[in-house]
Amino acid sequence: MASLAAPLFPAWGADSLGVTYDGDNLHVSAADLHFVTGKTLQRLKDGAEVAYVAQLTLFYDRFVTPFKRKETRFLVSYDIWGEDKFAVTMPGPSPLSAKDLSAPGMEAWCLGNVWITAAGIRADREFWLQFEMVSGSPKELSRVLGDSGISVDLIDLFSRLPASDNRLTLQAGPLRLADLTRTPGRGRNG
Amino acid sequence: MKYAWVGCLLFGGVLFASPQDSESNVNARYTVETVILSGKGWTADLQSETTDKISSGLRHQLVAIIGQKLNPAVLDSLGQSLKKELRAREVTHRIARGTSPEHVRVEFEVKPARGSVGMSVTQFVYDSKQGWSGSGEASFSLAQNTFAFGLVSDGDWLPERYAGISARYENRRLGTDRVSLRFQFESYHEQWNTATITDLAAHPKTTSDLYRSRQDFEPTATISLARPLTLMVGARIERFESEVPAAPTAASNAVITTLRYHRRVEGSDTQQDLDADASLHAATNLLDSDFVYAMRSAGIRYQLRHGKHVVMDNAWAGILSGRAPLCDRFSLGNTYYLRGWNKYEIDPLGGNRAVHNSVEYHYGAFQIFYDTGAVWDEGQPAVPRHSLGVGIRESALSLAVAFPIRSGHVEPIVMMGILP
Numbered sequence: 001m002a003s004l005a006a007p008l009f010p011a012w013g014a015d016s017l018g019v020t021y022d023g024d025n026l027h028v029s030a031a032d033l034h035f036v037t038g039k040t041l042q043r044l045k046d047g048a049e050v051a052y053v054a055q056l057t058l059f060y061d062r063f064v065t066p067f068k069r070k071e072t073r074f075l076v077s078y079d080i081w082g083e084d085k086f087a088v089t090m091p092g093p094s095p096l097s098a099k100d101l102s103a104p105g106m107e108a109w110c111l112g113n114v115w116i117t118a119a120g121i122r123a124d125r126e127f128w129l130q131f132e133m134v135s136g137s138p139k140e141l142s143r144v145l146g147d148s149g150i151s152v153d154l155i156d157l158f159s160r161l162p163a164s165d166n167r168l169t170l171q172a173g174p175l176r177l178a179d180l181t182r183t184p185g186r187g188r189n190g
Numbered sequence: 191m192k193y194a195w196v197g198c199l200l201f202g203g204v205l206f207a208s209p210q211d212s213e214s215n216v217n218a219r220y221t222v223e224t225v226i227l228s229g230k231g232w233t234a235d236l237q238s239e240t241t242d243k244i245s246s247g248l249r250h251q252l253v254a255i256i257g258q259k260l261n262p263a264v265l266d267s268l269g270q271s272l273k274k275e276l277r278a279r280e281v282t283h284r285i286a287r288g289t290s291p292e293h294v295r296v297e298f299e300v301k302p303a304r305g306s307v308g309m310s311v312t313q314f315v316y317d318s319k320q321g322w323s324g325s326g327e328a329s330f331s332l333a334q335n336t337f338a339f340g341l342v343s344d345g346d347w348l349p350e351r352y353a354g355i356s357a358r359y360e361n362r363r364l365g366t367d368r369v370s371l372r373f374q375f376e377s378y379h380e381q382w383n384t385a386t387i388t389d390l391a392a393h394p395k396t397t398s399d400l401y402r403s404r405q406d407f408e409p410t411a412t413i414s415l416a417r418p419l420t421l422m423v424g425a426r427i428e429r430f431e432s433e434v435p436a437a438p439t440a441a442s443n444a445v446i447t448t449l450r451y452h453r454r455v456e457g458s459d460t461q462q463d464l465d466a467d468a469s470l471h472a473a474t475n476l477l478d479s480d481f482v483y484a485m486r487s488a489g490i491r492y493q494l495r496h497g498k499h500v501v502m503d504n505a506w507a508g509i510l511s512g513r514a515p516l517c518d519r520f521s522l523g524n525t526y527y528l529r530g531w532n533k534y535e536i537d538p539l540g541g542n543r544a545v546h547n548s549v550e551y552h553y554g555a556f557q558i559f560y561d562t563g564a565v566w567d568e569g570q571p572a573v574p575r576h577s578l579g580v581g582i583r584e585s586a587l588s589l590a591v592a593f594p595i596r597s598g599h600v601e602p603i604v605m606m607g608i609l610p
Contacts, residue, residue: 047285049215077215080287087216
């Protein structure tokens, strides 16, 4: 597990980040993370679709110089005729989706699909990991980006999103592959 | 790093904004049962009722999604159209369970703008006999309150050419949506046509003397009696400064009331509008008025729209008993009544009896009309007059040539501009 885990924007309740290694990829977990809450939950219950973007970034120093990054996108909706059931889709050429999930089940499904490859990292090399997540309507996200081109930084981007409960940053490190909890996997890098 | 983050979101945004939105929303499998519009103090269920809050075009677009599978992208687009048309601060929508299983209600909520400033040209016309006429106003709206200030120069509507200013305060919701309040003040200077001056000299007791300026103050309240029926009650207080410098100011103080009816019937590909109104203006000595008269008028207007075809009929009649000032007498021969005729040729003082009917046919922007009417004074024979016209009209922009039908030479009148 991580020797340091710090929330920068703890709006979704999580205050610690767990990192595990399956031999190929790094996975994250956060026991108290509930990102379907507040205004976002109300929007979902009003039939709107909410977009989530999760990003994992790896650093060889203390969150200054990234050397690896991966982002994952989710589209979440709430079934008006279901019994507190959610549906989630990962858009892309080969989309993944799941339906009839409870809120915790949907959150777990999303987090389970957030991973980054550890290929190229030596087992005894220290590195730092940052997990970021942001939510909004699909149009809100594209509009925020469209307004300012590429000069906007992450804090600015967060501050310009309309809802106050739509952001999260968790950090962990220093980490070493050799120290991380191993989960079932191919074990190529182990 | 920040560029990469932005890049991934940008890519994500492109994906999020793609047509797969509607497919990824789990509610896209449900059927829209109805569409409900609501604003401050009003609600309309479009499945079972019509509303005059929005245009028929937008209403058709909203009604068209009823019975279809839910498409969230279309709802966003309709919300934007509502916001634009209603000049709303915000339009949000939500989806709720319908009364039947697997059906959903779409509810749009309109949040009105807190304040707005606008400038508009309400009329700007050229008549080859009467010359230019125009009016415009600047307005400021805050919640249900509107303040407006306008400039007018009009040689079209009345037996006089008048120019000046107007100021208006309007409260569209006085405690309830059923009552609105309006105060209007106008101050004008007059110019008189030679024909009017000559005719008045020959018939001095017919109406008021010529005046060089007039001021009107008109407080009114409009009450919605039942949904298609409204009643306007109020007063018109007018002051006339004589052309003769030492002459005293004359007053015309009247109680005014108008009952209006409006009904719209929409079919699958037709739209019918029926408007009717009846007015009474009564000026008496009890109101310290120098003029004592009663003016009664009534009108009915019918319009049938089918695709690009529009047929209209507009009938109107008025009776004036007593002695009313020149500006309150009936006048035909302008850009609205008996188009093609010159009002100074028909009756330069106006009349105390008038009747008029206009039939119009539009195909797209093309229009053709036939006007018939008469204006006369009690005890005199009514002379019916007719005119024909063709032109183009796109929204408020109009260009038309009207021909008075009479024996002898034909002298057409060209009219163009922005008409109300």
